[in-house]
Amino acid sequence: MSKDLGPVCQNGYIVKDIETAISEWLKLGVGPWFYMENAMLDNFKYKGQPYNIEMKVALANSGDLQIELIQQTNDVPSMYHDFLNSGREGLQHIAYWTENYDEMYQHLLSQGLEVVHEGQIGGPQGRMAYFDAEHLIGTALEISELAGSKKQIFEYIKKASIGWNGSKPIRKL
Structure with a gap:
């Protein structure tokens, strides 16, 4: 638990083959997985420049x-x-969730961390x-605004994992 940021809420893994990665996590009993085959970030910027990033994303608790x-x-x-x-695959970031996004964003900037990429998913809330924190903690540090539809989806995913019996291991979002 960080006194400034709260608990780590998410570990983010970058993979070459998401279907294989889901299968490996399912072998560990983690699921169900909520899968978006065509996830796109709105207002995505990398090092201040706009790009149209496309990706597959899967979430489980x-x-x-x-x-x-x-x-x-x-x-x-x-x-x-x-x-x-860089030749890596695996844990790339840890994420803190916040309902006070602007405050946390400014706090991290004031600590000397640099924003490398940013955007939004699920609307303006x-x-x-992502801040460059690899030199400090070995991974990137993400902050994610927990509001609106994203908050509802994250709560739904967590509830689905409680007592999950293995049925419907992959669910489309």
């Missing part, structure tokens, strides 16, 4: 921690693309930003 799998499906610049091009 393991207790209170959300697991996110991301497979970028186009070649535009992004932290995901950088991560894979679905903002997210």
Whole structure:
């Protein structure tokens, strides 16, 4: 638990093959997975420049921690693309969720962290930003606005994991 940011709410993994990654997590008993085959971020910027990023995303909970799998499906610049091009696959970021997005954003900037990529998903209340924190904690640090439809979806995913019996392991979003 961070005194400034709260608990880590999500671990984000960058993968080359999302279907294989989902299968591996299912073998560990984590699920159900909520899968978006054509997830697109609105207002996406990488190092301040706008791009149209396309990706596949799958979400599941393991207790209170959300697991996110991301497979970028186009070649535009992004932290995901950088991560894979560096020869890595796996844990790329940890995320903190907040209802006070602007305050947390400014706090991290005041700590000397740099925003590398940002955008929104699920409407104007679905903002997210990735800060370069690898030199500090070994991963990127994401903040994600927890409001609107994104908050409702995240709550639904968590509830679905509680007592999950293995049925319907992959569910389309």
